[in-house]
Amino acid sequence: MYRPDCAVFEELFFYHNITTAISVGAGRGVAILAAQQKGLPLYEYTPMQIKLAVTANGHADKNQVQHMVKLLLNLSSVPKPDDAADALAAALCHSSTARPAAEEYRIR
Numbered sequence: 001m002y003r004p005d006c007a008v009f010e011e012l013f014f015y016h017n018i019t020t021a022i023s024v025g026a027g028r029g030v031a032i033l034a035a036q037q038k039g040l041p042l043y044e045y046t047p048m049q050i051k052l053a054v055t056a057n058g059h060a061d062k063n064q065v066q067h068m069v070k071l072l073l074n075l076s077s078v079p080k081p082d083d084a085a086d087a088l089a090a091a092l093c094h095s096s097t098a099r100p101a102a103e104e105y106r107i108r
Helices: 018-037 047-055 062-072 082-095
Strands: 007-010 042-045 103-105
Touching: 007 018, 007 082, 018 042, 042 047, 042 082, 047 062, 047 082, 062 082
Parallel strands: 007 042
Antiparallel strands: 042 103
């Protein structure tokens, strides 16, 4: 069984597809609730912060982020599905960020 120290989330950003935003927001809400119920600190990073931490380029594309996740974690291939690579990139961002500088938030 895994015993995480905290939960890390990517800040939501949707430009066009409101239907996707609603579905992702609902799933995100469940994940935040589960983490909150376990008493885990919650941290949130913007997509640019995650890209910058993983690739040193805040405007990196998805392929660059996936490639760096593979390299940084010494994996034999890029994690699949894409969401798995995104989650690992967020975790790498958090692990390389000074905790006091991170935005911790609590759901009240």
